[in-house]
Amino acid sequence: MTQAPPTPKAVRRAHDREIIALAVPAFGALVAEPLFVMVDSAIVGHLGTAQLAGLAVASSLLLTAVSIFVFLAYATTAAVARRVGAGDLQSAIRQGMDGIWLAILLGAVTLAAVIPTAPAIVDLLGASDTAAPYAITYLRISALGIPAMLIVLAATGVLRGLQDTKTPLYVAIGGFAANAALNAGLVYGAGLGIAGSAWGTVLAQWAMAVAYLVVVVRGARRHHASLRPDAAGIRACAQAGAPLLVRTLSLRAILMIATAVAARLGDADIAAHQIIISLWNLLAFALDAIAIAGQAIIGRYLGAGDEQGARGACRRMVQWGIASGVVLGVLVVATSPLFLPLFTSDSAVQDVALPALIVVAVSVPVSGVVFVLDGVLMGAGDGPYLAWAMLLTLAVFAPVALLVPTLGGGLTALWLAMTLMMTVRLLTLWLRTRSGRWIVTGATR
Structure with missing residues (x-):
């Protein structure tokens, strides 16, 4: 039967x-x-x-x-x-x-x-x-x-x-x-x-x-x-990791540029930026946990030659990323009156941080999808594409962020630039996953 x-x-x-x-x-x-x-x-x-x-x-x-x-x-x-x-x-x-x-x-x-x-x-x-x-x-x-x-x-x-x-x-x-x-x-x-x-x-x-x-x-x-x-195996690991190293260095460069720009805006702005980046990193840990699950699950499906299973898992994790982002964004808005006083009693710093914090909260669902798709492509061993995509993101973000002190808008404008950065990442990752080129089945890529 x-x-x-x-x-x-x-x-x-x-x-x-x-x-x-x-x-x-x-x-x-x-x-x-x-x-x-x-x-x-x-x-x-x-x-x-x-x-x-x-x-x-x-x-x-x-x-x-x-x-x-x-x-x-x-x-x-x-x-x-x-x-x-x-x-x-x-x-x-x-x-x-x-x-x-x-x-x-x-x-x-x-x-x-x-x-x-x-x-x-x-x-x-x-x-x-x-x-x-x-x-x-x-x-x-x-x-x-x-x-x-x-x-x-x-x-x-x-x-x-x-x-x-x-x-x-x-x-x-x-x-x-x-x-x-x-x-x-x-x-x-x-x-x-x-x-x-x-x-x-x-x-x-x-x-x-x-x-x-x-x-x-x-x-x-x-x-x-x-x-x-095994020399050959170690060399293969290094070659597989090299594109991901480029990706990571590009991301670190983005974060360093953001901090440098915030420092140029003034003491209240850099203090507020430190508070927000700490929260952003905490949110990243929560979203990255789903991405790590994605790495392991997608790699296993592709190794088993199950293309349909890999696509299904990818779709479901994207849904998880969106839902997690919405929940976390709402929590950020709801707790901001309690969150900011934990870090500073300076009203000037709180006033600068609050609108930027709202920008972060609104953009968290975007970040949720970005982290998931990043994990999916890592699980697929698509490191070279991730490296080029992050270099492109850096090239778009850097001039926009560096213009913030000149054009005005303060810390809120800087975090709008960070949202632009995440949007560019979303577009590059979505185009790749939609193309299906990341789906290479077998024990090795």
């Missing part, structure tokens, strides 16, 4: 279950690194203003390094998910190990570069004479954790590709708890000051890396996958 095909409603429910199962744990894991910095800031802040200023400079460099190398997670997720879809778990884990070996190599090179150049880097960022020694101390010690941070990125990509976002969540929770305890104990209990905070973070990061490696190595042994470094 032939089984009836599933109804559209049943298909949507199946997609919903997959998206929720992957996105919810992914969101928890995404906030781990910012929470590390928040704990460090809270503990170091009680040591003094100079120590906190030094931490601010050093941590911004470390977070930048993590964001630049995030392609280790994204490219690995897509590649592993394809092989999972093709039913070749041994090859999937082997691909993941290549990504981890690349992370180790990049971490070692970055570590070797940061330690001797720490004073010059801190000076370049304009740290004061009182803050610079603390920034150098923190940066040099924390640099020892960079290889661990990159291993975590790559291993997270492996597990996401294997459709497992719960393990990264558990590791993130454990790492956060360990970081908080170690920082408090070493800074105050052992009396190491800001150096204790750096050592606590390094130890927590390496503990997370070891936890991930244990999970991946167990999987490799279970499926008889080689753990040895």
Whole structure:
């Protein structure tokens, strides 16, 4: 007896279950690194203003390094998910190990570069004479954790590709708890000051890396996958990640230009911009969780040769992105009277921030679709297109944003330029997904 095909409603429910199962744990894991910095800031802040200023400079460099190398997670997720879809778990884990070996190599090179150049880097960022020694101390010690941070990125990509976002969540929770305890104990209990905070973070990061490696190595042994470094595989991972690196650097350039323009508008504007960009980053974490689910799901469908399933999952995730954006936008508007006073009591800053905040709220549904389609194309391994699309977006955004101080409109005009940036991204991503050129089935692209 032939089984009836599933109804559209049943298909949507199946997609919903997959998206929720992957996105919810992914969101928890995404906030781990910012929470590390928040704990460090809270503990170091009680040591003094100079120590906190030094931490601010050093941590911004470390977070930048993590964001630049995030392609280790994204490219690995897509590649592993394809092989999972093709039913070749041994090859999937082997691909993941290549990504981890690349992370180790990049971490070692970055570590070797940061330690001797720490004073010059801190000076370049304009740290004061009182803050610079603390920034150098923190940066040099924390640099020892960079290889661990990159291993975590790559291993997270492996597990996401294997459709497992719960393990990264558990590791993130454990790492956060360990970081908080170690920082408090070493800074105050052992009396190491800001150096204790750096050592606590390094130890927590390496503990997370070891936890991930244990999970991946167990999987490799279970499926008889080689753990040895493979030059060809590592080179392939680097080539796959290069376009995503271009995409990430272009996005970082956009955010840096926005901050530089806000600084030129005045103290109230840059203060308000800092508040809004913090909220924007939080919204991005929520929306990126759906995108991460998209990377894993789309990669698996394409690896299995299921073109119809990939298209269906893409449509459903776009609906999720729109709905999530609408809900988040309404929440931003509803909570803005409570949100702004949490960050500043300066009425001038609040007056500047409020209209810009409304612009952000209205544009969140656009951002929701952008994040989802970005994740879909990453899952499809369509990195070269993402790189060119982001370069185009940068080319459109930069002149518009740089004209804001001349043409007027203040911070609201700047965030209208940011909305234009997201709209350009939406158009480029929508045209690509509509064309169907991203749909390449098989274990490899």
